[in-house]
Amino acid sequence: xxxxxxxxxxxxxxxxxxxxxxxxxxxxxxxxxxxxxxxxxxxxxxxxxxxxxxxxxxxxxxxxxxxxxxxxxxxxxxxxxxxxxxxxxxxxxxxxxxxxxxxxxxxxxxxxxxxxxxxxxxxxxxxxxxxxxxxxxxxxxxxxxxxxxxxx
Amino acid sequence: xxxxxxxxxxxxxxxxxxxxxxxxxxxxxxxxxxxxxxxxxxxxxxxxxxxxxxxxxxxxxxxxxxxxxxxxxxxxxxxxxxxxxxxxxxxxxxxxxxxxxxxxxxxxxxxxxxxxxxxxxxxxxxxxxxxxxxxxxxxxxxxxxxxxxxxxx
Numbered sequence: 001x002x003x004x005x006x007x008x009x010x011x012x013x014x015x016x017x018x019x020x021x022x023x024x025x026x027x028x029x030x031x032x033x034x035x036x037x038x039x040x041x042x043x044x045x046x047x048x049x050x051x052x053x054x055x056x057x058x059x060x061x062x063x064x065x066x067x068x069x070x071x072x073x074x075x076x077x078x079x080x081x082x083x084x085x086x087x088x089x090x091x092x093x094x095x096x097x098x099x100x101x102x103x104x105x106x107x108x109x110x111x112x113x114x115x116x117x118x119x120x121x122x123x124x125x126x127x128x129x130x131x132x133x134x135x136x137x138x139x140x141x142x143x144x145x146x147x148x149x150x151x152x
Numbered sequence: 153x154x155x156x157x158x159x160x161x162x163x164x165x166x167x168x169x170x171x172x173x174x175x176x177x178x179x180x181x182x183x184x185x186x187x188x189x190x191x192x193x194x195x196x197x198x199x200x201x202x203x204x205x206x207x208x209x210x211x212x213x214x215x216x217x218x219x220x221x222x223x224x225x226x227x228x229x230x231x232x233x234x235x236x237x238x239x240x241x242x243x244x245x246x247x248x249x250x251x252x253x254x255x256x257x258x259x260x261x262x263x264x265x266x267x268x269x270x271x272x273x274x275x276x277x278x279x280x281x282x283x284x285x286x287x288x289x290x291x292x293x294x295x296x297x298x299x300x301x302x303x304x305x
Contacts, residue, residue, distance in 0.1 A: 015172030018179045089242045090182040104186065106240050108265065108273070122273030124240050124265045148238040148267035 021093050021103060021131065024138045029086050035073060037066035045132060049142040054150055085110045088127075100141065101131040107145075123147045177248050177258065177285070180292045185241040191232070193225035200294045201286065208299040237266040243281065256285040256292070262299070278302040 024043075031040040041062040044050065050065045051058035052072060059068035091105040105127055110119040130142040165171055180199075187196040197218040200206070206221060207214040215221055232238065246260040264277040284296040 013172075014179070015175035018175040019171065089244065090185050090240075091179070092182045092186055093179065105182070106242060106265075121275065122265075122267075124238070124267050124273035126240075148240065148273060149270050152232070152238055152269055 017095075018091075018093055021101065021138070022091065024131070025088050025091075025105075028140070029088065032069070033084050033086055035070065037069045038062075040069060041066040044140045044143075045134065048140055050140075051142075051144045054146060058144075081114055083112045085112075096130075099133070101129075101138075103127075103129045103131060123149055126151065173250075174246075174248055177256065177292065178246060180285070181243055181246070181260075184294070185243065188225065188228075189238075189240055191225055191229035193222040193229070196225055197221040199292075200297075201288070204293070204295055204297070206294075206297045209301050209304045237268045237276075239276070240265045240267075251284075254287060255295075256283075258283045258285060280305075 028040065028043045031043065041048075044062055044065055047061060048065060049058050049060055050068060052068065056068075056072075059065045087108045087110065088105050089107075091103060094102050096102055107125045107127055108121055109123070110121050112119040125145050125147045127143060127145050129140050129144075131138050132141050133139075184196065184199045187199065200218060200221055203217055204221065205214050205216050206224075211224075215224060228239075242263045242265060243260045244263075247258060249257045251257050259280065259282045262277075262279040262281045263275060264279070265273055266276040267273040279302065280300050282298045283294050285292045286295045287293075
């Protein structure tokens with residue numbers, strides 16, 4: 001399988017590319033927030049890397065990514081019933097010479113508990129991804145998340 | 153009476169080219185705000201015109217020109233280095249309108265999220281930001297910015 005180049009024609013289609021990446025994240029974040037771990041992991045390349053925090057080891061490969069997602073949720077919330085919504089904003093997209101997309105964006109997570117209309121918001125984080133086009137679809141090859149409270 | 157049915161994607165998408173323009177303006181602001189939060193003073197100032205006017209309620213008078221913009225960012229950097237917080241500027245509800253001579257008039261809401269070292273994030277400010285954007289070659293630049301803060305308005 002070869003990595004296809006996205007960069008060609010970028011100048012003319014800059015807006016379309018930007019909208020496409022936003023759509024990719026909208027689809028991916030729904031899987032994340034619904035804890036559909038295997039489907040979320042399938043939005044990464046087979047050899048994808050997911051580093052959810054500088055304080056924990058990165059997960060390599062889809063099986064490890066799915067396991068890491070569930071483990072992190074269990075660690076933080078145990079059996080508590082919560083609804084999480086990740087919110088991405090201020091998305092930067094640049095095309096690397098090898099055709100991969102480098103993105104950098106801000107995230108917040110809204111956590112809501114049953115019968116409490118007031119959510120907890122946070123932590124504020126910065127995420128950097130490498131996205132590649134495989135068989136016509138965007139996939140995440142690498143994700144590195146740095147929460148602001150650990151960033152300085 | 154006839155009912156207009158927008159059965160073609162061109163109809164649904166509105167005026168030709170607007171989606172592309174809107175995405176580009178979103179991208180411009182993501183770039184500009186990240187440079188600001190990174191305290192990249194020169195990079196951020198370069199997203200404004202040489203003679204840009206920047207008005208915020210925390211300054212006694214508007215900043216005029218890039219040197220003043222650079223100084224503003226350097227002041228923010230010093231504050232953070234002196235034990236301050238990490239700020240992230242989020243904008244949304246972006247309204248983009250084309251004016252005469254190709255000037256873009258934008259209006260959006262801006263939230264500032266603050267996080268102390270090792271602590272919880274919180275929403276610090278709610279603002280409204282109005283810009284005039286002009287083209288310099290292939291790039292948009294802010295020519296005029298007026299920011300109001302909801303707590304001071």
